[in-house]
Amino acid sequence: MPKRERLAGEPAEAEGKQRKLDSSSSSSSSSSSSSSSSSGESVLQPYMGELEAIQEALQQLEEECAQQQMAVQREFDLAKKPLFEKRQQTLEKVPGFWFAALKNHPAFALIAAADAPLLQHLKALFLEDNLDAAGSYRIKFVFAEPARAFFSPLELTKEVRFGVSFPDDEEVVEATEINWVNKENNPVALARAARARANGAPGAPGGPPGAPGGAPEGGPQEERGGPQGGPQEEGGAPDSDEEGGPWSLFEWFSKEPWPENRPDVGEVIRREIWLSPVAYYLGEALSPDPSSEALDESDPESEN
Structure with missing residues (x-):
């Protein structure tokens, strides 16, 4: 479980997963034949710019989503505060x-x-x-x-x-x-x-x-x-x-x-x-x- 709110942590988690995929891809490429690797890269090369732009746009939306979710969470945290205070007043009566x-x-x-x-x-x-x-x-x-x-x-x-x-x-x-x-x-x-x-x-x-x-x-x-x-x-x-x-x-x-x-x-x-x-x-x-x-x-x- 991430240290902060789970939803707020999703962009960083996605980033981590992307890094793992990149690392895994790099590891797989080094263990496979150079011809196979070159072939895969050459196939994707014409589309890499477009794919990277899409990934960046998705990442941006994830970050905006996390920010809005955190704003809602903080709004409801504020609404809960009087109830937590009332709960504490009751609990103080229990030694x-x-x-x-x-x-x-x-x-x-x-x-x-x-x-x-x-x-x-x-x-x-x-x-x-x-x-x-x-x-x-x-x-x-x-x-x-x-x-x-x-x-x-x-x-x-x-x-x-x-x-x-x-x-x-x-x-x-x-x-x-x-x-x-x-x-x-x-x-x-x-x-x-x-x-x-x-x-x-x-x-x-x-x-x-x-x-x-x-x-x-x-x-x-x-x-x-x-x-x-x-x-x-x-x-x-x-x-x-x-x-x-x-x-x-x-x-x-x-x-x-x-x-x-x-x-x-x-x-x-x-x-x-x-x-x-x-x-x-x-x-x-x-x-x-x-x-x-x-x-x-x-x-x-x-x-x-």
Whole structure:
């Protein structure tokens, strides 16, 4: 799925497909006999100018279509805003709603255990989607006052901007800097230490369980992470991000590059959790469709 809106990304996708076709054509030509290649080129040569002009015109229409579709999308996003605000007012009455909705998503199965006591205080989550024609977005986490015992500020924001011509190009233009009460014993530090220990780094800090900004009873849940004792790069420290392991959701609020082996937090929130938070809170988003189960049971081929 492209980073920005699917429809807005179609021109770039078409361009990519065209490049693949060109590459495939070039590869095929080199592997075939030179006489065959020359023959094909000579047949098309009289029409190449016309075909290229048609392709450019089609590409232009695709881009215009994407722009108009994005304009319509943004218009309806604006119309939905009062409903999202009303939904949030209701959800704030449910203790721990957003924490439950997030942790029920499989993409967040590896978040550090030390995140839990802090995310319990997450009282609101906001998404501003399609900020521009490229489909850029802004996500805000709002925490209740008790979270101040762990960190400040209580509002954490991250804004991601996409390129118009190249939808996979993205830039983090805003990321709230988190000021931890305990600089060494907080979910981010504990997650990094757990990954380091999992990859064999000696002397990685741990921290007392239950400390403010630190791990809950039992410490960081390292066993939920990646492989123990992973390989190290020669002449340096182990690359814990490459090896996987527990990670803190609070690490995402940064302008630092996000490791590719972790879920794209922003995309998961904006395309899945934000659209159906109640379903994720109840765990229904992970349950199979009863109608499809009934269909499978009635299908004799499914028994074979």
